[in-house]
Amino acid sequence: MFFDSHCHLSFSGQDYTLDEMILSAQKAAVTRMVTIGAGEGVEGNSEALKIAEKFSHVWAAVGIHPHDAKLVTPEVLEQMRKWFLHPKVVAVGEVGLDFHYLHSPREIQEKVFDDFIDLALEVKKPLVIHDRDADLVTYNHLKVGAQRAVPVLIHCFTGTKELAKKYLDLGCFISFSGIITFKNAQDLRDILTWVPKDRILIETDSPFLAPVPYRGKKNQPAFVVEVARCISQIWNTSLENVAQITTQNANQFFGL
Numbered sequence: 602m603f604f605d606s607h608c609h610l611s612f613s614g615q616d617y618t619l620d621e622m623i624l625s626a627q628k629a630a631v632t633r634m635v636t637i638g639a640g641e642g643v644e645g646n647s648e649a650l651k652i653a654e655k656f657s658h659v660w661a662a663v664g665i666h667p668h669d670a671k672l673v674t675p676e677v678l679e680q681m682r683k684w685f686l687h688p689k690v691v692a693v694g695e696v697g698l699d700f701h702y703l704h705s706p707r708e709i710q711e712k713v714f715d716d717f718i719d720l721a722l723e724v725k726k727p728l729v730i731h732d733r734d735a736d737l738v739t740y741n742h743l744k745v746g747a748q749r750a751v752p753v754l755i756h757c758f759t760g761t762k763e764l765a766k767k768y769l770d771l772g773c774f775i776s777f778s779g780i781i782t783f784k785n786a787q788d789l790r791d792i793l794t795w796v797p798k799d800r801i802l803i804e805t806d807s808p809f810l811a812p813v814p815y816r817g818k819k820n821q822p823a824f825v826v827e828v829a830r831c832i833s834q835i836w837n838t839s840l841e842n843v844a845q846i847t848t849q850n851a852n853q854f855f856g857l
């Protein structure tokens with residue numbers, strides 16, 4: 602049984618209907634998933650929450666993607682506080698920094714990131730972190746803010762060996778996506794050989810980042826099995842063993 606720790610079931614522009622994705626996941630033994638509300642503004646969160654209410658094995662994370670940091674007002678944070686009271690909301694996220702696209706100015710992203718770290722500490726929910734091209738800045742905010750008081754997950758990790766070590770020292774979990782199946786991702790596969798097994802989660806980040814052999818298609822939770830398969834080859838162990846370990850880690854991280 603596999604746990605897709607990060608998918609965007611509510612996103613527009615999928616190639617499959619929600620029911621099709623749920624059914625394929627079931628056929629592939631992907632029995633748990635966390636759908637991320639962040640990424641399509643503030644309202645995307647209520648769409649994610651609706652899906653989590655509809656399916657007993659889907660939970661939601663609520664937050665504002667760094668792309669949308671400019672949308673965050675005190676009223677938005679107030680709305681977030683209400684959503685965090687919902688029993689199917691298991692994490693704050695994805696939040697963080699994205700200096701690659703800079704859809705929101707850097708200073709605003711950093712301010713909003715700190716707001717969400719504070720909010721996570723206040724509502725005592727784990728943090729799902731998005732980081733792109735802001736590695737050490739992201740790390741420094743987490744180091745100051747999170748103080749390991751709530752569990753922290755670095756989602757879709759693509760950083761260096763040094764950065765992975767820093768996050769592990771901070772007590773963070775690290776999640777790997779379909780990128781590890783890409784031909785040019787040997788550095789990432791090397792990192793997987795030494796990251797402690799009890800700190801690793803798997804994800805699709807669907808509809809993005811379809812793994813080999815589905816590249817070119819829209820991603821979906823069922824494909825998280827390919828991420829696990831790649832890890833099983835790196836660890837030289839069975840697929841079942843990877844499923845068991847990564848599902849246990851995800852349950853622990855999300856408090857399920």
Ligand SMILES: [Zn+2]
Nearest residue numbers: 695731756757
């Ligand atoms: Zn992300």
Ligand SMILES: [Zn+2]
Nearest residue numbers: 607637695806
């Ligand atoms: Zn995402």
